[in-house]
Amino acid sequence: MPPILRTLNPCYPRSGHRFLRNMSKAYFGxxxxxxxxxxxTNDVVAEANYVKDHDFDLMKGNTGIPITPAAQYLVQYRHPLESVQSFFEFQVHHKQLQDTREHWQMFLPKALEYWKGFVFKWCLDPNLPSSCRVHALSYGNLYTNPHKSVADVIDFLTAGREEIDTKKLDHAVEKFTGDFARYVDQEAKGTRPVSQLRDIRTFRYFDDTLPEIERSLVQEYLNPLGLDQKLVD
Incomplete structure (x- = not known):
């Protein structure tokens, strides 16, 4: 069988990394x-051929992960408001933030700037070296069409040298679609309490600023990334 090429997986938090990884692992074993x-540890990362990295240094205003021209990158991103809401709830779940409007209002602008820096660097920057192999996948496409999304990832990870086993792919996808766990601790307990995609409007701190934020991102970010507006009446 063809080898899996060493691949860095830059993913904005809460963009479906675990969902994709679980299906890919079920396929590749x-x-x-x-x-x-x-x-x-560095030793674990050095041995891996599929390396997740949130590029968190971007959140601190730094340049983040160095881009190596000959490397390959599997990039995951999501609609900014879905991402940021889920990221906030993740931090609350792990007791890194308090579940208050004040903490949400402090978190929102920082997380949005991080999101903009992330998608520009990995998806929109015209100066990204053309010698890099980059495959970008949105959470929306992964969720609505997991078979094609995972097949494309298999093709990317093996540089097109693997004839896809459709039965194995079907099994991998079916195993992890339907109900799902938002957090690793839920998955470890075998609970899968979520069955529907996030609805931005049902977020407990939703207000009129969020449609305004979305509108401000349409031309520069959403349209080039192929992301639909979620708050259009």
């Missing part, structure tokens, strides 16, 4: 060796 650059 032990051939896929996973590591997390932001938490694992």
């Amino acid at each position: 032990p051939r896929l060796i996973f590591g997390k650059a932001h938490t694992d």
Whole structure:
């Protein structure tokens, strides 16, 4: 079988990394060796061929992960308001933030700037070296068409040298679609309490500023990224 090429997976938090990784792992089995650059040791990361990194230095205003011209990158992103709402709830779930409007209002602008810097760097920057191999995947496409999304990722990870086993792919996708767990601790307990895609309007701190933010991002970000507006009446 063809090898899985060493691939860095820059993903904005809450953009479907675990969903994609679970399906990919179910397909590839032990051939896929996973590591997390932001938490694992250097030895673990060095051995991995599928390396997750949130590029968190961008959130601090730094340049983040160095881009290597000959490397390949599997990039994951999501609608900004879906991303930021989910990221906030993740931080609340792990007791890193309080579940208050005040904490949300402090978190929102920082997380949005991080999102803009992330998608510009990995998806929109015209100066991204053309010698890099980059495959970008939105959460919306992954959620609505997981078979094609995972097939494309298999093709990317093996540089087109793998004839896809459709039965194995079907099994991998069916295993992780339907109900799902938002957090690793839920998944570890075997609970999958969520069955529907996030609705931005049902967020407990939703207000009129969020449609304004979305409108401000349409031309420069949403349209070039192929992201639909969620708050159009």
